[in-house]
Amino acid sequence: MSKVMIYGEIKGGRIKKTAFELASEGRRLADKLGGDLGAVVMGSAGEQFAADLGRYGVDTVYVVEAPELETYNSEYFAQALAKVIIEKKPEIVLISHSMQGKDLAPRTAAKLGVATIADCISFELDGSSLVAKRPMYAGKCYAQWVALGSPQMASARPNVLEVVETPKSGTVEKIAFSADASRATYTTKDLNLDTSGKVDLTEAEIIVSGGRGMGGPDYSLLEEMASVFGPTATVGASRAAVDAGWRTHSDQVGQTGKTVTPNLYVACGISGSIQHLAGMGSSKVIVAVNKDPEAPIFTKADYGIVGDLFKVIPEFNKELKALLAE
Amino acid sequence: MKSLVCLKQVPDTETQIKVKPDGTGIATDGIKYVINPYDEFSVEEALRLKEKFKAGEVQILSVGPDRATEAIRTALAMGADKGIHINDEALNQADPFVIAKALAAAAAQVEYDIIFCGHRAIDDDFGEAGAMVAELLGLPQVTLVTKVEISEDKKSAVMERDIEGGKETVEVPLPCVVTSQKGLNEPRYASLPGIMKAKKKPIDKKSAADLGINAEPKLQARNFTMPAERQAGKRYQDMEPADAAKAVVQALRNEAKVI
Incomplete structure (x- = not known):
């Protein structure tokens, strides 16, 4: 059981810094709620990052492996993430508002019958309710948002949350998953990546x-x-x-x-x-x-x-x- | 090719947004509204598909108050064939999930080969409706799309989409939901004859009850605030370029401490 759960995005065989931002924030929220912090990672590359996630406060790293999870696909990743959320029942789920997160979060949320508070820049708790601040109109104003459904899902703007080391066990728990292939999705034909390593x-x-x-x-x-x-x-x-x-x-x-x-x-x-x-x-x-x-x-x-x-x-x-x- | 285009009316990007004194939302008086720029790409792409296949239709679907009719008419003036306007008090401040439910329920009542949404609306900036509509209809989503090639038999498409640090090419069975990104096309302007014709094109009005959805909110906003006012800092004027450059580089290291 994890009260707070984050999604750890992996890109090019490496876990992204945003995962540590989410872990640090997730740890802070989990401590306030008096519960554990979980992290979900997808694919066979996921397990090797358990120790890294543990360093930033993750108690349990849920590793989901399936052939469909080796390359990002919105439908399969959303199926897998929704499955872990349904099984582990976190109260709060945090995702990065990265290019992948923008694609994954709403589809996952819709599977769970909730909406994501997108692109948040800070989080606080009002009792056990998540209160997230986010820009609107491209930053011309801000508002606080609360999630009325369960789980409370939010995505965080990259590069805003502070990274804080809080060593925890980062224990690996494998999650059994087989993709529901009856749901239509796209197939990736080609990835044309800028190899200069240019950051988005x-x-x-x-x-x-x-x-x-x-x-x-x-x-x-x-x-x-x-x-x-x-x-x-x-x-x-x-x-x-x-x-x-x-x-x-x-x-x-x-x-x-x-x-x-x-x-x-x-x-x-x-x-x-x-x-x-x-x-x-x-x-x-x-x-x-x-x-x-x-x-x-x-x-x-x-x-x-x-x-x-x-x-x-x-x-x-x-x-x-x-x-x-x- | 039958396209369904989801469209939102939003404040023009020139708008100076002001928060109401009680912080419950933004002050809407004097705002000029336009079609969300990303939805204009959707309208244009749908029109091009109809032209390319020399058959089909372009249907506009929008959730919004009375004024949203103007945005639908603008799309009809660009060349779309008909509109559906979901106008219900209960949906005016709705969150992305409730909006997606309304859009999906309306979509389920019409025929389409493809659904277009803008990848986000530039007012609330959630960027969730497209993916949620896809999920609720059990369709594939292809987000942040900059190129669409429909197969001859209209059963599949090859699309290019933006991903972090590059492009992804995907093949997707139809129908599917596409979210449009800048770079997809250059939207046309409505012509004068187009504007005249648009006045006679049908717009079907729907309420939440017509669609059989409940508008139970999943998110709620409070405490709208303006961003902290930024003060102009130091200015380096009438200086030799080398001196100004040196002063700023030093300040970034020693004062701002960002390098």
């Missing part, structure tokens, strides 16, 4: 973003900055840059793109439309480089450089390299 915008700790002021598709200055920052940094773009065809749509930050919360957001040649500001306004630190001193982005920036980005960014990169080489 929503999970990046540092985002270097370019807008209309980039003047064209050459983002090498920003790519260079991101690579100096290291593997937790990535390049984003404004809608103007995406609509101009300079960057792919998956790079877009804003209300019709991705809402992001990195530690550092560097906005280069982005004026700061209301939609863009909504999408990145909760970044911890914002740097803006723009030649227009009136650009709205400066009203949100912690550090604003008024100047030509093509002159400023090369100098910035040089300084950064020198500093990070120390």
Whole structure:
């Protein structure tokens, strides 16, 4: 029995950092409720992460193995996750609001006859009820949500919850599962993964973003900055840059793109439309480089450089390299 | 090809959202409403499928108050054939599960080869309705789709979808539920003749009772708040680029401590 259960997402044979974020938060909630914390992992790769999950407070790691669970599939994963939830009856289930979580959580919730409080940034308890805070309108406002059904399901925005070590046993319990193949689903034909190891915008700790002021598709200055920052940094773009065809749509930050919360957001040649500001306004630190001193982005920036980005960014990169080489 | 397109009317992205003083929701006066941008991709894709197969229909399905009729009419003006408007007080503030139940119940009353939903609505940002409709109808879901190729016999499709750090190509039997992502297409504008024709196209009105669903809520919102107001910080103006760059890099290390 686990009072709180998290779903541990595995990607490319490794467990994601978001699993430890969820475990840390799940541990905190389980302690308050006076119960155990469980984690569900899928596939034969799952068991090896039990010790890692234990370090972040997981008592029991439920490993579900089946041929259908080796590659992510919404229907089979939702079947398996729903099965563990029905068997173990957690009061609270936490999933990451990652690309996979967005696909998995609602299907699982619908199987259980509940809804997920999606994309939460903080959790508290009101008695035994989960109260989750989440942005709406891409961060133009926030609201607290409570789940009226059982279990109380929520998904957490990646990169927001704190990772805390609380060593627990991480005992493995295998869950027997055979997929219900009578339910129609898709088959994966091809996975075309960016092998550069580029982190997704929503999970990046540092985002270097370019807008209309980039003047064209050459983002090498920003790519260079991101690579100096290291593997937790990535390049984003404004809608103007995406609509101009300079960057792919998956790079877009804003209300019709991705809402992001990195530690550092560097906005280069982005004026700061209301939609863009909504999408990145909760970044911890914002740097803006723009030649227009009136650009709205400066009203949100912690550090604003008024100047030509093509002159400023090369100098910035040089300084950064020198500093990070120390 | 018969497509059913789920559509939501949402505040325009230009809207400055304000929370009501008592925190029970947002102040709706003066808001301009539009079709959810991701649903526009759905409408466009459905129209293209009808054009490609030179047969079929595009049906719009929306849950919302009276004003949602405008969004349905806009989709009809783009070229859709007819609409279903689920308008029930009990569903106006409903959560994703209740909305999905209403959409699935309405879908069960009509014929379709494929259902489109936007991958999320840009107002409440839940992004759950599509997958839930699929589950409730026992259909496969293909989410965050940027490319749809329907087979000649209309029994299956090959689709491309966004996944973390790349693309996945899937083959899916039809019918299925697709959630549309930016990149799928460039939605057309309604033409003037289209707008005229749309006025005569049928919109079927439904209530929760017509659909035989109960609207028992699964989620409840409270304490709406505005984000903490961000103050403009330090500004580096009329400086040599090298000096400004150096000052900011140093500040990020020593003051903000983020690098």
